[in-house]
Amino acid sequence: MTSPTTTAASAASAPAAEPSASGAAPTASKRSKRSTRRKSIPHTPLNPRPSIPLTLVTGLVLVYTLLPLAWLVVNATKDQNGLLDSFGLWFAEDVHLWDNITRTLTYDDGVFVRWLLNTLLYVVAGAGGATVLAVLGGYALAKYEFPGRKAVFAVVIGAVAVPGTALAVPTFLMFSTMGLTNTPWAVIVPSLISPFGLYLMWVFAAEAVPTELLEAARIDGSGELRTFFRIALPLLMPGTVTVLLFSMVATWNNYFLPLIMIKDPDWYPLTLGLNAWNAQAQTAGGEAVFDLIITGSLLTIVPIVVVFLLLQRYWQSGLAAGSVKE
Numbered sequence: 001m002t003s004p005t006t007t008a009a010s011a012a013s014a015p016a017a018e019p020s021a022s023g024a025a026p027t028a029s030k031r032s033k034r035s036t037r038r039k040s041i042p043h044t045p046l047n048p049r050p051s052i053p054l055t056l057v058t059g060l061v062l063v064y065t066l067l068p069l070a071w072l073v074v075n076a077t078k079d080q081n082g083l084l085d086s087f088g089l090w091f092a093e094d095v096h097l098w099d100n101i102t103r104t105l106t107y108d109d110g111v112f113v114r115w116l117l118n119t120l121l122y123v124v125a126g127a128g129g130a131t132v133l134a135v136l137g138g139y140a141l142a143k144y145e146f147p148g149r150k151a152v153f154a155v156v157i158g159a160v161a162v163p164g165t166a167l168a169v170p171t172f173l174m175f176s177t178m179g180l181t182n183t184p185w186a187v188i189v190p191s192l193i194s195p196f197g198l199y200l201m202w203v204f205a206a207e208a209v210p211t212e213l214l215e216a217a218r219i220d221g222s223g224e225l226r227t228f229f230r231i232a233l234p235l236l237m238p239g240t241v242t243v244l245l246f247s248m249v250a251t252w253n254n255y256f257l258p259l260i261m262i263k264d265p266d267w268y269p270l271t272l273g274l275n276a277w278n279a280q281a282q283t284a285g286g287e288a289v290f291d292l293i294i295t296g297s298l299l300t301i302v303p304i305v306v307v308f309l310l311l312q313r314y315w316q317s318g319l320a321a322g323s324v325k326e
Helices: 004-017 024-040 052-075 080-085 097-143 149-161 164-178 185-191 195-208 211-219 224-235 237-252 256-261 270-280 290-320
Strands: none
Touching: 052 290, 080 290, 097 149, 097 185, 097 195, 097 224, 097 237, 097 270, 097 290, 149 195, 164 185, 164 256, 185 237, 185 256, 195 237, 211 224, 224 237, 237 290, 256 270, 270 290
């Protein structure tokens, strides 16, 4: 009978003798050593032990987040009858996705395309302008000393805490007096003000742009504008993209401000237009187009998803900036 010690010694010495016989044995040996080494790595704060409760909670959050999107994708493939007769989280017998997209883009003389162009106008002018103002203001507040700087800081912090809905009625009264309601300016001009974006760029510029670098540029004869565009702006790019994404999503999904400002359907954004399609089913003689509403909602989120996927590496680095002590 072979003792356990002898068996272990033979198993340990076998891989050293087999390499000369065939080439497969060393590979298996290396795999075995790597597996043993991985198992022996102790759990530390940098290599934490997997948490089952945390994994379950994360999985529930993931399902809760993706379930509405899955429902939207599934039901965008159904026609009006399929929406009412089939299970909401599974496909119907026939797929009508392409037909739904075509009808959504051409329904009511292509008014959905008009609403899409209006939304792009509000996003480019409103969110783009808000980002430019936030970058310029945040850089100036972070790198220049001037009287009243602390008062500006207090005003910005206070403005962040005020919800936009609380300012909607005063904004409407002011724009009504100026004669700007029911025009695109009633949506674009309020969207230019982003206290959170200004505060974010202020904090980001204070950490990302070294003051010594700016002083070195000034000593070399660089003007303030050239220093900003050639030195500071590239360093501010992650924060700029982050503010741009936040402003763009807020403007793209804005519903309440256009609701009180815009009465002409030709100037509706997508959010207001889809709600108008939903409301027409409740009017006398109105046509129910729930299949087009769902397909239009799916088309509405596609540009936001594409932009996030293209710019995610910039805004992720912007969010992490300043989180590590140097």
